Amino acid sequence: MINDVKKFGTTARYPTIGVLTHFVYDAKLKEILPTWDKFPLCLPIHPYKDGFLGLNLHYVPQRTRKILLDQLLKHQVTYKRNPRLRIMVDYMFLKAASNFEDVKPCIKRYLKTHVESVYINIDPSHYNKIIKMPTAKWMGKRPY
Helix, strand or coil, X not given: CHHHHHHHEEEECCCCCCCCEECCECCCCCCCCCEEECCCEEEEEEEECCEEXXXXXXXXXXXXXXXXXXXXXXCEEECCCCCCEEECCCHHHHHHHCCCCCCHXXXXXXXXXXXXXXXXXXXXXXXXXXXXXXXXXXXXCCCC
């Protein structure tokens, strides 16, 4: 699966805040979680020493994913040192998004010690294509 997605972006050793990213993940609490995504399509939004907070778009139903992506793209910024577009969301955006039942489950905390691959930073020109691809690898029951 990861090789199929590599053509849509570039690999990196660390997650890039604000860039839609795919990676292989092994959940810390997998024995007690009813469901989790082994291959998240995640937008890292806040770094931590031991990982990051991200929005895993796979937890958003397909019918809502495009709407959420369109709202996220309104928060794009370009840095002078690195011309790649990044989506930068703040607490107010997260608070508003968490009021929607379809979006609330996608806010996840990821630990770098549980990442089992390189990160694939998706090129923004492919965002609309990648959100439609069936790349989720659900462990346990599907969330929706």
